[in-house]
Amino acid sequence: MPAPLQKIQTNQALPDSADAVVIGGGIVGAFAAYYLARRGLKVALLEKGRVGAEQSSRNWGWCRQQNRDARELPIATKSLELWERFAADTGEDTGFRRCGLLYLSNDDAELDAWARWGTFARSAGVTTHMLDSAQASEHGRASGRIWKGGVFSPSDGTADPSRAAPAVARAIMALGGSVHQHCAARGIETTAGRLTAVVTEKGTIRTPVAVMAGGAWASSFCRQLHVRFPQASIRSSILSVSGAGELPNALHTAHVSVTRRGDGGYTLAISGRGRVDPTPQQIRFTAQFLPMFLRRWRSLAPGSAEGWRCGHETLARWRLDAPTPMERMRVLDPAPDQSTIALTYRRACELLPSLAKSHITAAWAGYIDSTPDGVPGIGEIESVPGFILAAGFSGHGFGIAPGAGHMVASLVAGAEHLVDPSPYHPNRFQTAAWGKVADF
Numbered sequence: 001m002p003a004p005l006q007k008i009q010t011n012q013a014l015p016d017s018a019d020a021v022v023i024g025g026g027i028v029g030a031f032a033a034y035y036l037a038r039r040g041l042k043v044a045l046l047e048k049g050r051v052g053a054e055q056s057s058r059n060w061g062w063c064r065q066q067n068r069d070a071r072e073l074p075i076a077t078k079s080l081e082l083w084e085r086f087a088a089d090t091g092e093d094t095g096f097r098r099c100g101l102l103y104l105s106n107d108d109a110e111l112d113a114w115a116r117w118g119t120f121a122r123s124a125g126v127t128t129h130m131l132d133s134a135q136a137s138e139h140g141r142a143s144g145r146i147w148k149g150g151v152f153s154p155s156d157g158t159a160d161p162s163r164a165a166p167a168v169a170r171a172i173m174a175l176g177g178s179v180h181q182h183c184a185a186r187g188i189e190t191t192a193g194r195l196t197a198v199v200t201e202k203g204t205i206r207t208p209v210a211v212m213a214g215g216a217w218a219s220s221f222c223r224q225l226h227v228r229f230p231q232a233s234i235r236s237s238i239l240s241v242s243g244a245g246e247l248p249n250a251l252h253t254a255h256v257s258v259t260r261r262g263d264g265g266y267t268l269a270i271s272g273r274g275r276v277d278p279t280p281q282q283i284r285f286t287a288q289f290l291p292m293f294l295r296r297w298r299s300l301a302p303g304s305a306e307g308w309r310c311g312h313e314t315l316a317r318w319r320l321d322a323p324t325p326m327e328r329m330r331v332l333d334p335a336p337d338q339s340t341i342a343l344t345y346r347r348a349c350e351l352l353p354s355l356a357k358s359h360i361t362a363a364w365a366g367y368i369d370s371t372p373d374g375v376p377g378i379g380e381i382e383s384v385p386g387f388i389l390a391a392g393f394s395g396h397g398f399g400i401a402p403g404a405g406h407m408v409a410s411l412v413a414g415a416e417h418l419v420d421p422s423p424y425h426p427n428r429f430q431t432a433a434w435g436k437v438a439d440f
């Protein structure tokens with residue numbers, strides 16, 4: 001069974017023109033289009049498959065400040081407020097709740113790292129509590145174990161990946177924007193170097209602004225425009241189970257993580273674990289990703305030819321008047337790694353004995369689009385005025401999507417930003433220099 005995802009009805013007729021076109025109907029593109037529409041712009045959101053069907057419905061749903069890299073902490077904090085405000089402003093339910101996130105450990109080095117992060121985070125105004133052994137064991141009582149320590153971050157939370165992107169898409173349409181599923185953007189047109197239109201499989205939309213929020217497809221799309229965007233995707237496997245007793249809403253341990261789902265079941269996963277499926281693009285960008293892979297090698301394993309077959313990391317150049325790789329692969333739906341699924345379920349049942357009464361309801365995989373430093377690229381591409389990148393969310397994009405979408409809209413409108421956008425500017429990808437790899 002694939003990842004659960006709400007179906008929505010969207011617009012059929014493509015507009016001839018728009019103030020802005022957003023390419024990619026994942027959670028980032030949806031929030032970008034939503035905030036553009038809220039600013040009164042005429043916006044069209046294009047999705048080659050179904051809204052939310054790639055990473056945005058396949059994740060754990062964590063919206064966290066806890067353990068965020070310093071560069072992402074401000075946008076993570078603002079995003080939590082925006083998740084709440086979105087529900088209040090639209091009446092749509094993304095499933096977002098500040099349920100708190102619980103981290104438990106018996107490893108001194110891990111506890112020390114969390115404590116160091118806590119000191120930094122408190123200086124930035126974030127509420128996070130280190131737990132001593134008694135407190136950690138009480139918070140983690142469903143495990144029946146004594147823990148050395150842990151962290152609880154009460155203002156963090158989760159949203160429901162099966163509902164969030166569709167809810168935002170409905171809100172865009174309610175504001176007068178249009179959303180188009182089964183409509184791939186093939187490329188752009190320019191006049192005197194400036195973007196003037198987006199070419200889709202269903203026609204051309206005249207526009208001065210296009211936002212590329214295509215997730216794992218962003219780099220190959222940028223390549224068509226001679227824009228270098230180093231991106232590599234990691235295949236991560238995950239499963240859901242039926243409900244089984246009173247478990248924490250969101251629990252992380254080094255061995256396995258557990259998240260309560262909107263349907264009462266739980267999502268189980270092993271943090272950071274994934275398969276590297278070789279692709280033409282990965283080979284091209286190997287040098288850029290060396291620091292990242294060296295840092296994470298313990299949890300990454302070589303994958304299969306799946307990534308090559310999917311075509312999202314092709315180096316091919318395509319025409320605008322013929323079907324592209326995006327039309328051949330409407331939804332990236334890689335096979336889950338069965339050994340990881342079995343291991344995850346076993347570890348979860350060992351950690352939380354009541355899960356032994358549950359049954360597996362679904363298992364799936366998703367390609368996590370990463371940048372070399374683990375920080376997204378958000379900003380206008382200088383060589384193509386009017387073309388804005390919002391991709392490379394490196395496994396953190398669900399939680400920070402409202403902040404990222406808001407940033408894109410502020411950029412387009414020339415308005416003040418909620419947080420400093422400079423750490424995300426894609427200019428940094430134009431040099432071969434290695435940036436600091438994100439801490440968590």
Ligand SMILES: Cc1cc2nc3c(=O)[nH]c(=O)nc-3n(C[C@H](O)[C@H](O)[C@H](O)COP(=O)(O)OP(=O)(O)OC[C@H]3O[C@@H](n4cnc5c(N)ncnc54)[C@H](O)[C@@H]3O)c2cc1C
Pocket residue numbers: 023024025026027028029030046047048049050051052053054055056057058059060061062063064183184185186213214215216217218221236237238326330331365366367368390391392393394395396397398399400
């Ligand atoms: C297993 C897993 C667990 C994760 N857990 C978390 C978590 O707990 N918290 C968190 O914050 N993040 C998490 N993430 C990461 C998070 O899911 C992503 O960072 C986020 O969903 C990225 O959103 P996006 O909109 O950029 O990309 P996507 O959701 O991948 O959407 C991109 C969309 O663009 C469309 N598209 C691409 N090219 C075109 C085109 N040319 N024309 C039209 N449409 C196009 C695609 O079809 C796709 O629907 C996880 C990811 C995975 C896979």
